[in-house]
Amino acid sequence: VRSVSQEVLYTHNENISLDMSLSHLLVEWGQWIDHDLTLTPQSPSTATFKTGADCTRTCSRDTPCFPIQIPLSDPRMGTQSCMPFFRSAPSCTFPLGRREQLNAITAFVDASMVYGSSDGLATALRNLSSPLGLLAVNQFHSDKGFGFMPFLTRTQPNLDPCGPRERINPIPLPEATQRLNISMGNRSFCFQA
Structure with a gap:
């Protein structure tokens, strides 16, 4: 398996070309959709x-x-x-x-990676004091008005963000994408109200 992967995926540096129309966000979008469809x-x-x-x-x-x-x-x-x-x-x-x-989650593109894939998680991710159905944000930390995800309740010293998917914490870009969804989702709800 390892030798096949190396043979197929190996690229000499001189063979690498820059793509002027696509960025790493294309890869992140693919991962984002994958995480909405499957959790093994x-x-x-x-x-x-x-x-x-x-x-x-x-x-x-x-x-x-x-x-x-x-x-x-x-x-x-x-x-x-x-x-x-x-x-x-x-x-x-x-x-x-x-x-x-x-598959531990729904096999539909249903934004469960934003809103959660179970009733309990969806409730934990909501701001229950808002009649608008906004997503919860961290009450203690923000970044120039953009809310961080609430932290998981833990007894350990590290504070992990509470996200709708368990794969959000180890990788920075999905966490950043989730923060963007929280901010933009809450903002669009506020504009519609």
Whole structure:
């Protein structure tokens, strides 16, 4: 898998050309739509079912561990001989049949990445004191009038933004796009009122 990816995706620097009409926002838009359509639940276990070995520390292919082998010729090869990879959670089928892929959210372009994909999350993301149905903003932090997302309630010292999708926190651009949606969505509601 790793060697095929390197062969297909490898580009010499002299072969890279600048695109004057498209930017990285095209990639972000694709990711944004993907996150509106799909969320694959991960296996709740990160240890092999047979031996209990930690999937991040073994190259054994025992469910749910499915490590990607790193070839010896890999230019980024270090001390690892494989990269950890986990299978997604299977659907429960009876009688036991083929493994089916799960989708944890609606498979529709319905802006669930802005408003949430469950009643509980949609309620948590709303400003319940507003009759306009505005999205909630952080009461303690803003950026020149543009609201940040409210923080998740945590006992840990780090404050993660409360977003409608669990993949929003590790990547800065989706978080920025979410902030833009909050600001522009609330602004358009206020103009219509």
